[in-house]
Amino acid sequence: MRIVNAAVSVCSPGRAFVTVRIDTDAGISGLGDATLNGRELAVASYLSEHVLPLLEGRDPMATEALWQYLYRGAYWRRGPVTMAAIGAIDIALWDLKAKALDVPLYQLLGGASREKVRVYGHASAGDLDTLCEAVARYRDMGYEAIRIQCTPPGVEHGYGVGKGDLYYEPATPGPRPAEETWSTAHYLDFAPRMFAHVRDAFGWELHLLHDAHHRLTPQEAAWLGQRLEPHRPFWLEDVAPAELQEGYRLIRRHTTVPLALGEVFNSIYDCRLLLTEQLIDYIRATPSHCGGLSHLLKIAHLAEVHHIRTGCHGPTDVSPVAMAAMFHFDLAIHNFGIQEFMRHTEATNAVFPHAYRFEDGFVHPGDVAGLGVDYDEDLARQHPYTPAYLPVAYLDDGTVHNW
Numbered sequence: 001m002r003i004v005n006a007a008v009s010v011c012s013p014g015r016a017f018v019t020v021r022i023d024t025d026a027g028i029s030g031l032g033d034a035t036l037n038g039r040e041l042a043v044a045s046y047l048s049e050h051v052l053p054l055l056e057g058r059d060p061m062a063t064e065a066l067w068q069y070l071y072r073g074a075y076w077r078r079g080p081v082t083m084a085a086i087g088a089i090d091i092a093l094w095d096l097k098a099k100a101l102d103v104p105l106y107q108l109l110g111g112a113s114r115e116k117v118r119v120y121g122h123a124s125a126g127d128l129d130t131l132c133e134a135v136a137r138y139r140d141m142g143y144e145a146i147r148i149q150c151t152p153p154g155v156e157h158g159y160g161v162g163k164g165d166l167y168y169e170p171a172t173p174g175p176r177p178a179e180e181t182w183s184t185a186h187y188l189d190f191a192p193r194m195f196a197h198v199r200d201a202f203g204w205e206l207h208l209l210h211d212a213h214h215r216l217t218p219q220e221a222a223w224l225g226q227r228l229e230p231h232r233p234f235w236l237e238d239v240a241p242a243e244l245q246e247g248y249r250l251i252r253r254h255t256t257v258p259l260a261l262g263e264v265f266n267s268i269y270d271c272r273l274l275l276t277e278q279l280i281d282y283i284r285a286t287p288s289h290c291g292g293l294s295h296l297l298k299i300a301h302l303a304e305v306h307h308i309r310t311g312c313h314g315p316t317d318v319s320p321v322a323m324a325a326m327f328h329f330d331l332a333i334h335n336f337g338i339q340e341f342m343r344h345t346e347a348t349n350a351v352f353p354h355a356y357r358f359e360d361g362f363v364h365p366g367d368v369a370g371l372g373v374d375y376d377e378d379l380a381r382q383h384p385y386t387p388a389y390l391p392v393a394y395l396d397d398g399t400v401h402n403w
């Protein structure tokens with residue numbers, strides 16, 4: 001079997017997605033997701049100008065060799081654009097390989113290690129009572145694990161607060177990023193009260209998660225972690241930026257709160273120290289942003305050696321193609337922890353019909369050969385690309401902060 005064609009396309013059924021399709025002379029095709037929120041055209045161009053023309057005539061079953069060729073062969077290593085592009089090719093090749101062997105992809109990753117994949121949903125609101133209503137709505141849908149985000153009083157924009165009921169999308173359409181203001185002091189005052197309020201309302205029946213979205217220093221993160229311990233969060237996510245991995249030693253020394261990190265990581269080198277020193281509990285790296293399944297498997301195996309579990313990033317800015325890749329991965333690896341599962345809109349699901357299904361707080365990837373996802377290209381063409389950006393955050397004195 002040989003690759004005869006490879007193409008990338010960008011569509012916006014409500015939000016932008018970058019999709020790769022690889023075709024073979026055997027008539028089998030594979031799909032990959034190259035979406036990088038707010039930087040879609042950079043990845044599409046890297047793919048169409050520099051990667052896709054190299055694939056013709058190659059053996060699509062040689063997933064590892066092709067990965068190494070694209071990674072080492074570029075000379076310029078790592079980085080979000082490059083690794084999202086390599087990730088999309090790799091996912092498409094695994095899809096192809098599983099279709100060629102006529103098995104659901106998880107069978108090639110070790111087979112099922114569990115019956116189903118536990119997922120968490122996103123409850124958010126502008127005040128605590130509405131937040132409890134949102135938590136109850138997710139609980140009633142069957143979610144056993146729920147991320148809670150609420151706008152702190154005195155803060156103009158809390159991170160992670162959606163506009164609608166069930167859909168959360170942080171990017172806003174337009175030629176420039178939206179601007180938001182942030183106050184760490186108000187947030188630190190409020191976050192423990194938010195947890196206390198939700199625990200009072202729901203007791204211990206639910207796993208509660210929370211995302212600080214890179215806004216604290218390690219010392220502030222340690223302070224917050226201590227105060228959340230009595231409420232036993234499932235995890236506290238992205239409490240501080242991790243360019244300085246050693247910074248997490250400080251957080252770790254001061255709190256037992258479980259830490260999750262890594263949704264912006266694009267290679268194993270972003271988390272090597274975090275894993276080998278057991279500085280985190282859950283690794284958030286995700287296949288489409290982190291070099292595909294081939295690379296993510298290496299991260300998961302290194303994590304397993306150090307008693308760290310996975311918690312793949314699964315936001316709405318990852319298409320159903322990469323979501324399916326995660327569900328197959330989650331079902332197969334031993335050290336799976338939990339899977340983020342935000343809900344795509346009906347418009348998105350129509351463009352990417354898929355076999356994975358949600359039931360009572362869990363997802364199963366389905367038993368269709370390959371990933372179990374299709375791409376309706378005619379429908380996609382009816383949703384042309386619309387530029388959208390993630391917001392930029394400022395402190396109240398105008399200093400640029402981490403969004």
Ligand code: EZ4
Pocket residue numbers: 037170211213263313315316317390
């Ligand atoms: O803000 O994917 O845990 N999930 C998140 C996400 C990110 C977006 C950025 O594009 O933090 O919602």
Ligand code: CO
Pocket residue numbers: 211213237238263
């Ligand atoms: Co996050």
